[in-house]
Amino acid sequence: MAISEYKVEPLFAEPVFRANIGHAISAEQEEYLKNLKMVENRDNLISEDLYIFEHPELASLKEAVHEVLDIYASEVMGIDQRLYVTQSWTLINHPNSGMHGHSHSNSVISGSLYYTKLPDPIPNMIFDKNRGYQQLEMTPDRKRQNIYNTPLNVVTPAEKDVILFSSGLQHYVEQNTTSEPRYAIAFNTFIKGKFGNYRDVSELAIAPTKVKAP
Numbered sequence: 648m649a650i651s652e653y654k655v656e657p658l659f660a661e662p663v664f665r666a667n668i669g670h671a672i673s674a675e676q677e678e679y680l681k682n683l684k685m686v687e688n689r690d691n692l693i694s695e696d697l698y699i700f701e702h703p704e705l706a707s708l709k710e711a712v713h714e715v716l717d718i719y720a721s722e723v724m725g726i727d728q729r730l731y732v733t734q735s736w737t738l739i740n741h742p743n744s745g746m747h748g749h750s751h752s753n754s755v756i757s758g759s760l761y762y763t764k765l766p767d768p769i770p771n772m773i774f775d776k777n778r779g780y781q782q783l784e785m786t787p788d789r790k791r792q793n794i795y796n797t798p799l800n801v802v803t804p805a806e807k808d809v810i811l812f813s814s815g816l817q818h819y820v821e822q823n824t825t826s827e828p829r830y831a832i833a834f835n836t837f838i839k840g841k842f843g844n845y846r847d848v849s850e851l852a853i854a855p856t857k858v859k860a861p
Contacts, residue, residue: 657794666809668760679705758833758834773800773819774802839854840853
């Protein structure tokens with residue numbers, strides 16, 4: 648007898664969170680960020696200072712990002728503890744440059760902030776599932792890809808948006824095919840607060856330590 652009915656149900660979902668913080672970004676801050684000292688990265692340019700949210704000139708950006716992180720911790724993660732930014736840096740992808748595939752170590756949630764106008768067409772952020780059995784290439788037929796088997800997911804940035812995602816997700820940025828640079832801020836986070844239970848001798852209190860850039 649042929650099976651005519653079946654059901655597929657998702658077990659887990661991987662969130663990508665987006666919020667616009669244009670209210671917290673001024674034209675002066677955009678220029679300030681664009682003029683930070685940059686150094687060569689593997690595929691693009693990265694700011695020499697990797698703690699840019701500690702700059703007093705960017706206080707409103709840092710405050711807005713932490714507000715977004717509070718929403719994410721409460722509404723998406725469903726926890727009472729809070730997320731806070733650890734390292735933060737700017738990136739510039741000039742024409743014909745992209746960003747290699749990578750994930751973020753020593754971080755819980757990572758983020759990108761597109762603080763100024765983006766080139767058109769916008770180079771996308773690509774999330775790579777990268778969890779399959781690597782010794783066998785079993786790429787699904789393009790016409791039969793779905794949320795269960797797709798190897799890639801595409802996220803298109805928008806001006807003044809913050810995008811948050813799990814730091815362990817492999818991702819890369821498409822090549823910039825325009826004549827304009829693609830500007831962005833990236834940052835990592837960790838978690839602070841009290842965990843566990845005192846009577847169960849599992850209590851742990853984590854508070855951020857001020858780290859000075861070298």
